[in-house]
Amino acid sequence: MAIIKLSAIERRRLSVFVTCLVFAVFAWLFTALSNTYKFTIRQIINYKNLPQKRAFYPLQADTVSAIVQGTGWQMLFSKVDYNNKPINVDLHTLETKNFIVISQQLKQINAKKDLNHEIIALNPDTLFFDFSNRIIKRVPVEVVSDIQYQKQFSQSNDLMIKPRYVTISGPAEVLAKITSWKTDTVKLQNANEDFIGRIALQKPKEGNLAVIPRAVTLTIPVDEYTEKTLEIPVKVINNQRYYDIKVFPQKVKVTFTTSLTDYPEMNEDDFEAVADLDLWRHNGYNTLPVKVTRMPSYSKVTKIEPQVIDFIIKK
Known part of the structure; x- marks a missing residue:
């Protein structure tokens, strides 16, 4: 490949030529635009x-x-x-x-x-x-959320929405398909305290719909959770023939999660533990598994001891 060697004067002339060409292109471009x-x-x-x-x-x-x-x-x-x-x-x-x-x-x-x-x-x-024809309909607000809680924290009670209902107006055939109205997505990261904020409602996709109001006030109760253990009496269900039944043990230890606020007030009256006698009658079970069928909202059972109980039936 041939290499063109330029003298110092030729390099200077080439540099001036290229500079003038660039300025000319920019000037033309500026004028054209x-x-x-x-x-x-x-x-x-x-x-x-x-x-x-x-x-x-x-x-x-x-x-x-x-x-x-x-x-x-x-x-x-x-x-x-x-x-x-x-x-x-x-x-x-x-x-x-x-x-x-x-x-x-x-x-x-x-x-x-x-x-x-x-x-x-x-x-x-x-x-x-x-x-x-335009008609009017009231529908409940549906909260759309994407919440990541800090470790050991979670929602501790029902959402509070004000107002809970919105009024929509539009064609009857369109409103017949609407059962609720969604909010914009509530996004929180590492939530560890109550959230209170003004949340906009999603805008109607149809131009012939109107929604009033356009925003609601939302409160999300957040609390730290811990574990608590209570002894809960076991209740035998489906004893349709009224057998005289003795269960052993009569109480089981139920470990569950609860918010720190509710921790002192939690007692055995908030829970119900049952054993189903139909499992013996229809399936021949010798022991009955224990299930918790009633407990406070936003609590979660983590362990039941023992998980099964013995029983004696006196006819």
Whole structure:
């Protein structure tokens, strides 16, 4: 491979030439991008001033193609600049008709844009809607959560939601399928104390649904957990023939987890341990396993001693 050797003067001339070429390219690029162009972008539609007496369903997608007039710089960065900046379309005229001509609102749309550009046309230009009678329904709030608790901590009582119910309005056929309304996901890491916060409700996917209120106050009781052991009497169930039955032992030791707050108040009255006599009658068991069928909420049995009991039946 031949190697071209340049003298010091030639290298200097080549450096000057390359520098001038780079400046010329940048100058041309700057001039070209400063000119005005027309280009097309996709924009999300956001409906405002929804009709109060009519429920509606859009008959087209929630995005439109917008023909924008702007500089080459704006065209170059359009993918970034126009993301998450929806077009606000006013629907107040739907009280008397079933379509909206967006071009009639271009002046208001351009006036509220926070970018130095101008939308000159939209496709489709006319939006059509399907209408039905609007009804109102109350449904419970459903909390969506993703909570990671610190070791030995957990939820210690029922969630408190205010308000517990929300009011939704929309077409009867849509509301018939809705039995609850979900919140945005509550995400907590290493939770070790009560959580109290304002949580937004999920936005309706259908444009013809309205949800009131838009947020609720949520309280999640959190407490540290420990273990406690109590002796619980065993109750024999399914003694349909009223046999005289003696069980040994008459009490079992139940170890369970409980919050530190509830620890002092836990006693044997909060629990019920049973042995099923049907296991002897139908299956011939010689000993009966013990099960805990009643215990306080948010407690968990970790051990039963003994797990099976002996019994004597006197006919």
